[in-house]
Amino acid sequence: VVAWLRSLGVIPLPGARRPETARLAGAAASLVLRDDERALLDERFPVGALLRTPKASRRPAAPRREVVVFVGIPAAGKSTRARQLEAEGFLRLRRDERGGSLAGLAKAMGDALDEGREKVLLDATHPTRAQRSRVVETAWARGASVRCIWLTTELADARRNAVERMLARYGRVLEPEEMKAAQKDDPTAFPPRAQQRYLETLEPPAEDEGFDAIE
Numbered sequence: 001v002v003a004w005l006r007s008l009g010v011i012p013l014p015g016a017r018r019p020e021t022a023r024l025a026g027a028a029a030s031l032v033l034r035d036d037e038r039a040l041l042d043e044r045f046p047v048g049a050l051l052r053t054p055k056a057s058r059r060p061a062a063p064r065r066e067v068v069v070f071v072g073i074p075a076a077g078k079s080t081r082a083r084q085l086e087a088e089g090f091l092r093l094r095r096d097e098r099g100g101s102l103a104g105l106a107k108a109m110g111d112a113l114d115e116g117r118e119k120v121l122l123d124a125t126h127p128t129r130a131q132r133s134r135v136v137e138t139a140w141a142r143g144a145s146v147r148c149i150w151l152t153t154e155l156a157d158a159r160r161n162a163v164e165r166m167l168a169r170y171g172r173v174l175e176p177e178e179m180k181a182a183q184k185d186d187p188t189a190f191p192p193r194a195q196q197r198y199l200e201t202l203e204p205p206a207e208d209e210g211f212d213a214i215e
Contacts, residue, residue, distance in 0.1 A: 001074050004041055008051045023102035050137065058140050059210060065113060065144035068121045069135050071205050072151030074190055075162035080150060082123045088192045091117050096187045097123035102126060106134045113142040120144075129209060136210040145212040148205045159197055162188075 002025055005012045015049035033041070042049040050186060070078050086092050091110050102124060111121050126132045132148070139146045153161075166173055167187055174182060174189060180186075182189035205214050 003031040003033060003190070004048065007033050007038065008048055009148060017092060022209040031073055037042075046137075055210065057135070059139055060145065061145045062211075063143055063145035065118045065120075065139075065142065067113075067135065067139040067144050067146045068119075068149060069126055069132060069146060070121075070123060070151065071126055071160045071202075072147050072149075073134070073155065073202075074195050075151055075165065075188075076125075076151040077157045078123060078125075078155035079149060081151070082121060085119075085121050085147060089120070090121040092121045092123050095122075102131050103134060106138050109135065110138045110142060113139070115145055125198060129203045129206075132205065134211055146210060148211045148214045149208075150205050150214055155195060155199060160197070162190070163193075189208060 002012050002014055006028065014021075014025045016025060016032070068090065070080055070081075082092055082094075091112055093103050093105055093112070095102070098105065098108070103123055105122055109122055112120050119213065122135060126135065136146050157196065163173060169186070169188075170182075176191060179189050179191045
């Protein structure tokens with residue numbers, strides 16, 4: 001690992017409690033990775049190839065397709081905007097319906113582009129740069145540009161939206177344990193702390209992430 005990081009231009013400072021660990025870390029300075037070894041590492045850890053390739057060279061020169069990614073607190077009102085995009089011909093991939101991880105949603109987006117879809121919407125919240133980077137790189141690899149729609153809904157309004165949605169579905173506000181149980185089948189039945197946690201992890205979207213536009 002130390003040798004791989006060094007090959008990427010990173011100088012790691014590994015901690016060592018035992019002499020033999022320190023000797024092994026020092027030996028990494030003379031370890032040169034072969035091309036086939038680097039290829040295997042790139043396959044398992046794509047960030048390696050990304051760090052060695054300038055971002056400008058990965059961006060599609062003439063994108064023929066478009067991907068839209070949402071950034072916004074849970075219950076920010078994405079569904080209203082999503083329906084507008086569906087009317088414009090976007091394939092809407094909803095995490096609320098599909099479940100799974102954001103990485104899985106990005107893969108589904110890549111599969112849709114591979115199948116010939118021209119417009120794809122990822123209807124889920126992407127609070128961190130790392131999560132959005134996966135979307136951007138997957139889209140770029142398939143010749144698609146990426147537009148970010150950032151819903152800046154205030155926490156109080158988002159919580160009201162969540163309560164109204166819960167009332168509409170269940171007729172009442174669920175108790176904490178009921179929310180936990182309901183989330184297995186209903187991702188929208190999240191507790192209030194989920195919205196607070198989103199705000200704590202949010203990294204505001206920026207153009208240097210590779211977006212063609214931030215709306």
